[in-house]
Amino acid sequence: MVLSETAASIKSMEIRGAGRIARAAVEALADYAANLDASDPDTFKQEMRKAADILTETRPTAVSLPNAVRSVMRALDSFDSVEAARDAVLARAAEFVEHSEHAVERIAAIGARHISDGDVLLTHCNSEAALGCILEAHRQGKDIEVYATEVRPRGQGLITIRTLNDAGIRTNYIVDSAVRYFINDVDLVVVGADAIAVNGAVVNKIGTAQIAHAAHEARTNVIVAAETYKFAPRTILGELIEIEERDTAEVLPREVAEKLPFVRVRNPTFDVTPAEYVDLIVTEQGAIPPGLAFTVIRDYLGWKIEELR
Numbered sequence: 001m002v003l004s005e006t007a008a009s010i011k012s013m014e015i016r017g018a019g020r021i022a023r024a025a026v027e028a029l030a031d032y033a034a035n036l037d038a039s040d041p042d043t044f045k046q047e048m049r050k051a052a053d054i055l056t057e058t059r060p061t062a063v064s065l066p067n068a069v070r071s072v073m074r075a076l077d078s079f080d081s082v083e084a085a086r087d088a089v090l091a092r093a094a095e096f097v098e099h100s101e102h103a104v105e106r107i108a109a110i111g112a113r114h115i116s117d118g119d120v121l122l123t124h125c126n127s128e129a130a131l132g133c134i135l136e137a138h139r140q141g142k143d144i145e146v147y148a149t150e151v152r153p154r155g156q157g158l159i160t161i162r163t164l165n166d167a168g169i170r171t172n173y174i175v176d177s178a179v180r181y182f183i184n185d186v187d188l189v190v191v192g193a194d195a196i197a198v199n200g201a202v203v204n205k206i207g208t209a210q211i212a213h214a215a216h217e218a219r220t221n222v223i224v225a226a227e228t229y230k231f232a233p234r235t236i237l238g239e240l241i242e243i244e245e246r247d248t249a250e251v252l253p254r255e256v257a258e259k260l261p262f263v264r265v266r267n268p269t270f271d272v273t274p275a276e277y278v279d280l281i282v283t284e285q286g287a288i289p290p291g292l293a294f295t296v297i298r299d300y301l302g303w304k305i306e307e308l309r
């Protein structure tokens with residue numbers, strides 16, 4: 001897929017989910033680098049930077065996207081030939097994709113340890129990291145049952161229930177607003193993340209904060225499955241994570257909305273769950289309480305404070 005096609009697919013959500021977006025962007029960058037005709041390393045770098053910007057602008061919330069792109073672009077730091085720069089990008093991109101796939105497997109193994117035989121789980125949206133934990137617990141022979149939400153307006157819950165059904169896991173499919181009604185039947189909420197701030201706040205699909213709030217009230221634990229590249233370095237400087245608002249036609253057809261001039265339709269795609277509603281964040285490096293988010297940014301993302309300014 002050429003770069004502009006990948007960018008369009010991420011924007012339209014044909015490619016979606018923070019981890020998949022990151023891998024697709026990195027693969028598109030590698031493909032672009034492989035075919036880029038540049039006379040000198042500086043031009044190569046400039047063109048690569050433009051390509052990187054096109055990809056990172058597609059969806060503003062998933063921090064995995066700029067983190068992944070940046071990890072590839074850092075390979076371009078110093079080179080005296082276009083070929084050497086190209087090889088470095090290709091190597092770094094392959095390394096990222098392999099790391100990302102491995103991270104999802106590690107998270108599944110670690111997360112499954114926190115799921116007990118007989119547990120009733122609740123998940124929201126479609127997260128490969130969260131589902132990985134649930135599928136692994138099932139694969140280990142634990143008898144589990146899942147509540148999966150519908151996920152208005154884009155209905156990602158349908159992808160989730162297909163996966164759970166294919167694995168033979170007993171699943172209840174519920175509308176988003178039924179979470180509080182069922183929360184007392186649930187032992188553990190397992191969700192993914194698009195971004196995690198330095199204070200442990202978790203940005204994930206709209207509705208996650210409401211679910212975590214209901215879980216908190218019911219004393220039901222909430223675990224978040226997230227690769228280390230979903231932690232947001234810039235939040236160290238107090239920068240907020242931008243919440244994407246998508247086309248309102250996803251919520252209400254334009255022809256209906258047009259007849260309601262006093263109604264403004266809103267479509268925020270993600271929300272922020274405060275750290276105090278999150279019990280554990282499962283990363284490929286181990287499970288941490290949200291209060292330790294800073295250590296992940298410091299130890300695994302390789303950002304130097306001066307680069308953040």
Ligand SMILES: O=C(COP(=O)(O)O)[C@H](O)[C@H](O)COP(=O)(O)O
Pocket residue numbers: 016017018019020062124125126127128129130156191192193194204205225269
């Ligand atoms: O909120 C979503 C997807 O939102 P959207 O459908 O708008 O992209 C997922 O929970 C996270 O991205 C984590 O997913 P993963 O674990 O697969 O990275």
